[in-house]
Amino acid sequence: MVEATVYILRCLDGSYYTGITKQPVEARVWEHNNLPDEKSYTWNRRPVELVFSETYDLVKDAIAREKQIKGWSRRKKEALIALDYEGLPELSRRSHLIPKP
Structure with a gap:
C-alpha cells in the first residue's frame, strides 16, 4: 500500500498552496523551498511553511481530499x-x- 499526504503551505505572500506527495512531506517542503522550478506556484513565493498535512492509505483518497481543499x-x-x-x-x-x- 502506498501512502499519500495532502499538505497546505503558507507562502511568503500569505497565500496558500495545497499539494499532494507520496514522499515524506518534509522532503517535499524542502523541494518547494530549494529546487528551481520557475513554473511552480511557490517559486516566487518562497520561503514556504508547512501549516497542515493529512496522510491517507490510498492515493485516490488523498487526490479527492486535495481537490476538495483546493x-x-x-x-x-x-x-x-x-x-x-x-x-x-x-x-x-x-x-x-x-x-x-
Missing part, C-alpha cells in the same frame, strides 16, 4: 489549518442555502 475559500482553509473541524460546515460557500435551526 475548492475551498481562504477562510475555510484557515479553519482546517486551525483544526476547527466543527466550524467547516458553516464556512461552506453554499451554507446560506441551508436553513439554520
